Amino acid sequence: MDLQTTALRQLKNRREGFSLEQPFYIDQDYFKLDMETIWYRDWLFMGHDCEIPRAGNYFTVQVGDYPVVIVRGKDQVIRAFHNTCRHRGHRVCTQDKGASAKLVCPYHQWTYDLDGSLVFARQMGENFDKADFGLKTAHCESVAGYIFICLANEAPDFAPVRASIEPYMAPHRLSEAKVAHKTTIIEKGNWKLVWENNRECYHCAGNHPELCRTYPEAPTATGVQGAGDDPFIADHWARCEAAGLPSTFKMDPSGQFRTARMPLIQDAESYTMSGKRAVKKPLSADVPISHIGTMLLFHYPTTWNHILGDHAISFRVLPISAEETAVTTTWLVNKDAVEGVDYDLEELTHVWTMTNDQDRSIVEENAFGIRSPAYEPGPYSVDHEGGVMQFVEWYSNFMIERLQGDKARLSAVA
Amino acid sequence: MNIAVNPYRHVDEMHPWSDREHLLECVAVTPEAPDVMTFTFKPNKPNLWFRYQPGQFVTLEIPAEPEPVMRTYTLSSSPSRPYTVAVTVKAQADSIGTRWMFDNLKPGMALKAFGPLGDFSYARHPGKKYLFVSAGSGITPMMSMTRDMSDRAPDSDITFLNCARSPDDIIFRWELEAKAREMPHLTLGFIVEQVSRGQLWSGLKGRIDKAKIALLAPDFLERTVFCCGPAPFMATVREALEGAGFDMKNYHEEAFQPVKPEPLVVVADHADGEQPTKVKFAMSGKDGLCAPGHTVLQAARAAGVRIGAACESGLCGTCKVMKLSGEVEMDHNGGILDDEIDEGYILACCSRPKGDIEIEA
Numbered sequence: 118m119d120l121q122t123t124a125l126r127q128l129k130n131r132r133e134g135f136s137l138e139q140p141f142y143i144d145q146d147y148f149k150l151d152m153e154t155i156w157y158r159d160w161l162f163m164g165h166d167c168e169i170p171r172a173g174n175y176f177t178v179q180v181g182d183y184p185v186v187i188v189r190g191k192d193q194v195i196r197a198f199h200n201t202c203r204h205r206g207h208r209v210c211t212q213d214k215g216a217s218a219k220l221v222c223p224y225h226q227w228t229y230d231l232d233g234s235l236v237f238a239r240q241m242g243e244n245f246d247k248a249d250f251g252l253k254t255a256h257c258e259s260v261a262g263y264i265f266i267c268l269a270n271e272a273p274d275f276a277p278v279r280a281s282i283e284p285y286m287a288p289h290r291l292s293e294a295k296v297a298h299k300t301t302i303i304e305k306g307n308w309k310l311v312w313e314n315n316r317e318c319y320h321c322a323g324n325h326p327e328l329c330r331t332y333p334e335a336p337t338a339t340g341v342q343g344a345g346d347d348p349f350i351a352d353h354w355a356r357c358e359a360a361g362l363p364s365t366f367k368m369d370p371s372g373q374f375r376t377a378r379m380p381l382i383q384d385a386e387s388y389t390m391s392g393k394r395a396v397k398k399p400l401s402a403d404v405p406i407s408h409i410g411t412m413l414l415f416h417y418p419t420t421w422n423h424i425l426g427d428h429a430i431s432f433r434v435l436p437i438s439a440e441e442t443a444v445t446t447t448w449l450v451n452k453d454a455v456e457g458v459d460y461d462l463e464e465l466t467h468v469w470t471m472t473n474d475q476d477r478s479i480v481e482e483n484a485f486g487i488r489s490p491a492y493e494p495g496p497y498s499v500d501h502e503g504g505v506m507q508f509v510e511w512y513s514n515f516m517i518e519r520l521q522g523d524k525a526r527l528s529a530v531a
Numbered sequence: 532m533n534i535a536v537n538p539y540r541h542v543d544e545m546h547p548w549s550d551r552e553h554l555l556e557c558v559a560v561t562p563e564a565p566d567v568m569t570f571t572f573k574p575n576k577p578n579l580w581f582r583y584q585p586g587q588f589v590t591l592e593i594p595a596e597p598e599p600v601m602r603t604y605t606l607s608s609s610p611s612r613p614y615t616v617a618v619t620v621k622a623q624a625d626s627i628g629t630r631w632m633f634d635n636l637k638p639g640m641a642l643k644a645f646g647p648l649g650d651f652s653y654a655r656h657p658g659k660k661y662l663f664v665s666a667g668s669g670i671t672p673m674m675s676m677t678r679d680m681s682d683r684a685p686d687s688d689i690t691f692l693n694c695a696r697s698p699d700d701i702i703f704r705w706e707l708e709a710k711a712r713e714m715p716h717l718t719l720g721f722i723v724e725q726v727s728r729g730q731l732w733s734g735l736k737g738r739i740d741k742a743k744i745a746l747l748a749p750d751f752l753e754r755t756v757f758c759c760g761p762a763p764f765m766a767t768v769r770e771a772l773e774g775a776g777f778d779m780k781n782y783h784e785e786a787f788q789p790v791k792p793e794p795l796v797v798v799a800d801h802a803d804g805e806q807p808t809k810v811k812f813a814m815s816g817k818d819g820l821c822a823p824g825h826t827v828l829q830a831a832r833a834a835g836v837r838i839g840a841a842c843e844s845g846l847c848g849t850c851k852v853m854k855l856s857g858e859v860e861m862d863h864n865g866g867i868l869d870d871e872i873d874e875g876y877i878l879a880c881c882s883r884p885k886g887d888i889e890i891e892a
Contacts, residue, residue: 173868218848218868226841226849228866237842240552243576 120146125520128513134506135494142307142487148439151308152181154519155418155512159373160258160265160275162420162433163187165447166195166292167262168214173231176214180435183268185255186210188220190231197257197266198233203250220252262291262449263420263431278374278416284363285376285412289424290401294449297396297428297456298466301445304477306484308418308436309512311444314480315421315432316340316504324475327468331385331392332411338379340503341368353380353410360406372511374416381410387427388468395465396427397458398451417511428460430469440484446473540578542613547582548574551844554641555591555616563619563702567668568633569607571617575641580613585679586652586672586757586785589618590829592643595631601833602628603822605759605785606647607671607703609678616647619702621668648824651757651785652676658755658781660688662748664739664768666760667695670702672785673757677717681710688716690748694739694764696724698732720747739764741771752777759785811889812836813855821884827852827859828879831892838879838892842866845881852879857888 124147127138140147163178164187175188177200184200186209198220202209207224210217219236220229228237233252238245256267258275261283265275304311314320318339321329333339337347344350344366357364357378364378385392386408404426412424423430433445448466456462486492497506555572563569574581588605604618622629636642653661653676663673670693680687695701701721711717722739726732735743744751752775758768765784772782807820810830819834821827828850831838840850845863854875859882861867867878879890 171868171870173870216868216870218866218871219846221841221847221849226847228842228847230865237844237846239841 120150121520124150125517128517128520131513132494134499135496136313137309137509138494139487139492142310142484143439145439148307148436151516152436154516156181156268156436157183158267158269158273158519159418159515160256160267160273160278160416161418162416162431163197163264163266164433165262165294165296165431165449166259166264167294167449167452168296168447169195171216173216173218174214175210175217175220177208177210177212178435180266180268183255184208185266185268186220187257187264187266188231192232195257195259195264196231196233197255197264198229198252199255201253202227203235203252204238209252259292261286261289262294265416277369281367281369282374282376282414282416285367285378285414286424288362288401288403289412289429290403291424291429291449293452294400294429295452295454296447297450297454297460298448298462299445300466300470300473301443302473302477303437304442304444304480305440306442306480307439308434308442309508310480310483310487311434311442311476312418312508313505314476314483315415316508317498317502319498319501320479324479325472327390328388328472330390331381331388331468333379333382336501336503340501341366341375341507342503344377344379349380354378356406357409360404360409362404362406362409362412364412372417372507372514374414376412376414378412379410380408384408387425388423388430389464390467394427396450396454396460398427398454400425400427400429400449400451417508428465442480444473444477538577542580545578545580548579550589550645551842553579555589555644556641557636557638558615559617559638560636564621564700566622567619567700567702568622569617569619570632570636571608571615572642572644573615581610581616581647582613583610583616583647584649584652584654585610585675586654587647587649587675588651588672589616589644589646589648590825591618591628591632592645592832593628593631594642595627598835600628600631601645601829605649605651605671605675607674609675609682611679611682619668619671619674645829649785650824651759651783653680653755653757656755656757656781656783660690660750660754662690662692662744662751662754662756664692664744664756664758664760666693666739666764667700668702669758669760669764669785672759674703674707676757677707677710681714681717685714686716687714689714690718690720690751690754692720692722692739692744692747694722694724694760698723698726698730698734718748722747739767739771741775744768744771745775751775755781755783757783757785808884809887810834810884811855811887812892813889814892824883826880827877827882827884827888827890830884831879831890836892840880843880845878848878850879851876853877853891854882855889855891858885859883859888860885 169189172189172191175186177186185197186200187197189195200208202222204227207222209220209222229252230236235247235250256272258265260279318334321334337343354364366377368375387394389395409426415421419434421432429449431447435443554575556575558573559571561569588603590601590603593600606616607619608617620629622633665673711719721734758765807822810819810821815836817834819830821830838850841847846866848866854877859877861877861882863878863881
């Protein structure tokens with residue numbers, strides 16, 4: 118039996134409410150299957166428009182086997198290109214980020230315009246047509262300051278994502294923000310373990326003393342059900358919506374993305390040790406009230422987010438191998454906020470720097486344990502781990518549908 | 532059945548040669564006089580023709596050992612015959628680049644060239660009548676212009692004076708004498724310093740001065756003057772004309788001097804008395820010169836400073852360098868961001884100094 122069939126069988130016979138079988142977390146072939154089935158087909162959050170504010174600004178990213186460059190054009194349109202020279206494949210942009218009038222391959226200086234068209238290739242003969250060798254594009258969408266790409270030939274419809282998340286995000290004017298700090302950590306664990314850890318706060322009390330000063334552990338706030346029945350949350354939504362901030366829990370029917378505005382503990386306004394705002398200048402002038410809590414957005418498989426009154430934090434998940442995942446955290450503040458004047462960087466970043474490191478440790482220990490031959494799938498807490506169950510459900514559904522689809526296609530031609 | 536491929540094209544069916552894309556392939560080496568050779572080139576690709584103005588120069592990259600050198604030569608050929616170009620060069624005792632060409636350049640070999648460039652042309656400074664005054668191989672731009680006029684306007688009025696060491700050293704003598712038969716208003720005047728025993732010489736002897744100019748070109752005050760030769764020679768001509776009340780706005784000169792072996796400076800042809808500007812290369816600790824009309828990149832190459840470059844048309848940005856002081860005129864093709872320009876960066880390939888500059892290279 119081939120790998121696809123084995124994985125499909127395991128997923129279809131999955132014990133509901135239990136974690137996945139061992140190979141889904143540690144096996145390199147299963148990892149490849151994840152990449153091909155999920156990562157190379159879905160919309161992926163890559164970064165923020167405000168990271169590339171001017172024409173010629175770019176940043177690069179590695180998605181599995183695909184190096185990608187995302188660049189703002191002279192027409193201000195943000196585009197994504199496969200970062201592989203059409204000459205001999207050298208990476209065209211080799212830096213994490215930069216600014217360049219043209220994209221020039223360092224190998225032989227093949228030169229591409231910011232729209233990807235090849236404009237110079239030295240001495241390639243008379244029959245060489247530059248028009249045939251532009252950079253290959255990837256699908257790219259920018260919504261409310263977030264840049265998403267899709268590597269598939271045919272991308273899933275982005276319109277539902279835009280329609281759903283834009284109203285929640287727009288008031289925070291993140292496309293006009295600035296990056297105050299950005300870190301990337303490598304967690305030695307499968308990307309699904311990173312997500313499973315993120316999707317519950319069952320672990321918070323014992324692991325995140327800093328975060329728990331401000332962030333509620335209640336599953337209604339962190340999970341995917343019961344939020345509206347929580348009077349504390351219902352009050353919060355009513356107050357925020359009255360101020361023009363879309364707030365209620367909203368999840369796509371596929372389970373792939375969700376928005377909701379959740380209150381923080383008591384009087385807390387920000388993820389600081391004091392709970393007070395870390396940034397004097399509000400993130401957005403369009404938010405008329407204080408104590409708006411945190412606007413939560415997740416979009417599988419790449420991003421979860423917290424958008425507060427004074428700053429926003431985005432998280433980007435990128436798998437490196439079956440047992441390694443890069444997590445990039447970006448702190449955004451009002452573009453006019455001045456470090457050392459309007460905010461103290463250490464105060465702004467302390468809680469999530471600690472939390473990230475604690476999560477890294479959890480994920481790595483989790484991965485360690487799963488490697489044991491004695492590991493077998495265990496039950497999630499229905500009370501606390503509804504979010505994890507939802508994530509695994511999403512993963513399982515997407516994998517099954519696509520693996521079956523592929524099988525169906527193959528059998529049709531066989 | 533034989534299908535003959537006819538390579539023949541009319542010039543209007545062909546494309547102009549470009550120094551960005553095409554090399555020059557040597558097709559002929561012709562001795563002209565003692566230590567003087569003409570090297571004739573065609574494009575290294577078919578279906579190309581040369582567009583330039585008579586009197587302009589090219590810069591050749593000569594693969595001499597141990598370092599390639601850049602040397603600038605006036606074209607002796609005429610743009611009226613656009614299928615080839617030629618340079619006519621005299622080998623000085625201490626030359627490197629020219630000596631390499633004498634010893635190594637053969638038909639079939641290709642050289643990289645830059646240009647044509649230059650302002651020293653009757654196309655730029657037209658007059659009713661011309662006086663061409665040259666010494667030694669300073670004759671080459673005059674020859675290019677005369678050849679061009681003989682094809683375009685054979686009744687042009689030219690008084691052509693050339694000074695040489697001996698009758699044998701007069702370059703293009705026989706061709707000029709032939710042209711003088713075809714061109715009714717081409718007047719020749721040769722002045723030589725020495726005549727060997729037994730050699731017939733009916734022309735003037737000695738060095739050029741006001742009297743000899745007046746003798747050979749009595750109406751010189753009415754003529755547009757082009758002068759090319761060693762600096763002392765040109766100074767003499769200039770003083771003679773000024774002393775005679777000549778309107779110097781009708782005087783154009785081209786510094787023609789042998790290239791000094793070190794430093795490797797492109798000594799280009801200087802039109803209208805323009806002087807080369809100094810280019811200081813901060814990281815290399817070298818000083819160079821940039822001829823008028825030349826780019827910072829050309830100056831760098833001449834000074835032996837390597838700056839990476841690819842498209843050489845202001846597009847790819849490979850030659851981006853920080854300018855530490857001075858002003859340049861930059862004519863780029865989108866290969867540099869406004870922010871980078873604000874920070875002080877320039878593209879060396881398309882920046883021409885407006886005075887002395889210093890760059891970080």
